[in-house]
Amino acid sequence: MVNNDPCPRRHVCAKLVTVNKGRKEVIVLSINKPVTIGRHPKLCVRSGTGGIIVSCQDLSTNGLVLNGHMIRRTSVILMHGDILEIPSSLTFKCLHIWAEPNDKGNIFDPTPPLQPAQKRVGDYVVTSHCLGSGSFATVHLAVNKHKHRQVACKTIKARKGHELSQVWKEVKILLSLNHPNINRVYDVDQNGNFLHIFLELCTGGDLFTYIISHQETENRLCEGEAKYIMFQLLKGLTYLHDKLISHRGMEFHLPENILLYTPGPYPRIQIADFGLARPKAYQETLNVCGTVSYLPPEGILALDNKHLGYVGMPSDCWSAGVILFIMLSGFHPFDYDASSDSDWLEVVPDSQELDLLDLQQDTQCSQFSQSYARNENRVKQRILSGEIEFKDSIWRNLPRARDLVGRLLIRSPLNRGTVYSSMQSAWIADDLPALEAAYFDRVLAGP
Numbered sequence: 001m002v003n004n005d006p007c008p009r010r011h012v013c014a015k016l017v018t019v020n021k022g023r024k025e026v027i028v029l030s031i032n033k034p035v036t037i038g039r040h041p042k043l044c045v046r047s048g049t050g051g052i053i054v055s056c057q058d059l060s061t062n063g064l065v066l067n068g069h070m071i072r073r074t075s076v077i078l079m080h081g082d083i084l085e086i087p088s089s090l091t092f093k094c095l096h097i098w099a100e101p102n103d104k105g106n107i108f109d110p111t112p113p114l115q116p117a118q119k120r121v122g123d124y125v126v127t128s129h130c131l132g133s134g135s136f137a138t139v140h141l142a143v144n145k146h147k148h149r150q151v152a153c154k155t156i157k158a159r160k161g162h163e164l165s166q167v168w169k170e171v172k173i174l175l176s177l178n179h180p181n182i183n184r185v186y187d188v189d190q191n192g193n194f195l196h197i198f199l200e201l202c203t204g205g206d207l208f209t210y211i212i213s214h215q216e217t218e219n220r221l222c223e224g225e226a227k228y229i230m231f232q233l234l235k236g237l238t239y240l241h242d243k244l245i246s247h248r249g250m251e252f253h254l255p256e257n258i259l260l261y262t263p264g265p266y267p268r269i270q271i272a273d274f275g276l277a278r279p280k281a282y283q284e285t286l287n288v289c290g291t292v293s294y295l296p297p298e299g300i301l302a303l304d305n306k307h308l309g310y311v312g313m314p315s316d317c318w319s320a321g322v323i324l325f326i327m328l329s330g331f332h333p334f335d336y337d338a339s340s341d342s343d344w345l346e347v348v349p350d351s352q353e354l355d356l357l358d359l360q361q362d363t364q365c366s367q368f369s370q371s372y373a374r375n376e377n378r379v380k381q382r383i384l385s386g387e388i389e390f391k392d393s394i395w396r397n398l399p400r401a402r403d404l405v406g407r408l409l410i411r412s413p414l415n416r417g418t419v420y421s422s423m424q425s426a427w428i429a430d431d432l433p434a435l436e437a438a439y440f441d442r443v444l445a446g447p
């Protein structure tokens with residue numbers, strides 16, 4: 001049966017209802033369908049970890065009033081019951097729509113908490129509204145009560161005292177960083193074994209989710225957008241590398257750790273989740289987390305030979321190369337399923353890979369973990385061999401971008417492209433005035 005309902009009940013996850021006397025208006029919000037109210041706010045709904053995130057971006061010159069406080073040229077998250085006022089115009093109440101278990105189309109349909117719990121931590125009220133979670137932290141929406149500013153509160157639980165003191169050391173450095181493409185750390189608060197880190201709020205989700213939302217173009221971004229994102233990534237990394245700070249390998253490698261400041265195309269991006277020391281176990285869990293696909297060859301070698309260290313800055317450049325490859329091709333250059341696409345050549349046969357990496361198979365391993373380990377070794381092997389398959393159908397028309405990817409994915413960290421040489425690469429330099437102008441309008445002057 002064809003469903004002719006343009007907006008099925010289960011896709012509606014929030015409403016804005018006017019509270020002005022006499023005039024009733026309802027704005028219906030559903031996932032990934034942005035709505036603009038006149039020339040004023042732009043509203044967008046995303047599904048985070050099963051919950052919904054309703055974001056509202058101010059596009060006006062006069063600002064908006066959220067729960068009695070002015071917000072200007074920025075993006076906020078609207079919670080259930082929030083009051084949003086367009087000065088001299090309408091005032092809305094935001095209502096998240098609760099999907100009863102019976103009403104759910106599938107188990108992933110959002111079920112927002114009607115009354116999120118709140119906890120006071122220093123100057124902040126931390127809500128139970130979860131923005132995301134990773135391997136070691138959960139991130140909740142919080143509000144600075146004095147500055148009336150929404151922030152993200154990342155909570156890390158340390159198992160040992162020295163883990164926290166290490167994190168503290170690094171947070172102190174991060175507190176001093178201030179760049180439009182680096183997720184800002186505003187404050188830190190320790191409560192027993194818990195460390196609460198208050199971060200600049202990003203309302204657009206992560207780059208990986210953004211890339212894979214481009215299903216109609218097989219997960220590929222158009223060249224202009226990929227260039228604009230890469231330009232910002234290089235700007236953020238240049239700022240860090242100028243200060244001799246790097247992401248030190250694994251922390252920044254995932255496109256999941258690049259956040260979109262606000263939702264929508266040609267996004268402003270922020271590098272997030274770096275530098276914060278991981279518990280020691282993190283290095284060991286790399287193998288199970290699958291993070292190896294973002295490690296440079298020297299990082300892979302250091303994993304298996306603990307005495308070999310590796311330097312962070314060239315490794316950041318490798319990661320930038322991987323991310324650029326993914327944005328333009330829709331594939332990971334090393335972590336792909338060769339069998340699903342006959343154009344992809346497998347670099348080294350299975351048996352050789354296993355010999356080469358001397359995989360210690362645990363006899364108790366399930367079939368799943370065995371195939372997982374096999375895949376991981378295949379990925380490691382492809383990275384070590386340094387061979388990258390540039391599909392002609394994709395890269396034929398992108399010779400300059402391909403050249404930049406090639407320079408960033410050079411095996412030897414000494415010969416690899418740097419953030420500085422990448423900024424001067426023909427692919428970026430040829431469009432520098434346009435990139436700088438867009439950056440000025442959208443990042444420096446915009447929200």
Ligand SMILES: Nc1ncnc2c1ncn2[C@@H]1O[C@H](COP(=O)(O)OP(=O)(O)OP(=O)(O)O)[C@@H](O)[C@H]1O
Pocket residue numbers: 131132133134135136137138139152154183199200201202203205206256257259272273
């Ligand atoms: N500043 C922020 N604004 C909004 N959401 C955020 C912010 N920082 C993190 N998040 C959300 O929380 C999720 C988890 O955060 P993060 O990746 O920092 O946790 P982690 O445990 O350190 O991760 P990892 O698994 O990479 O080690 C992110 O994927 C993102 O969805």
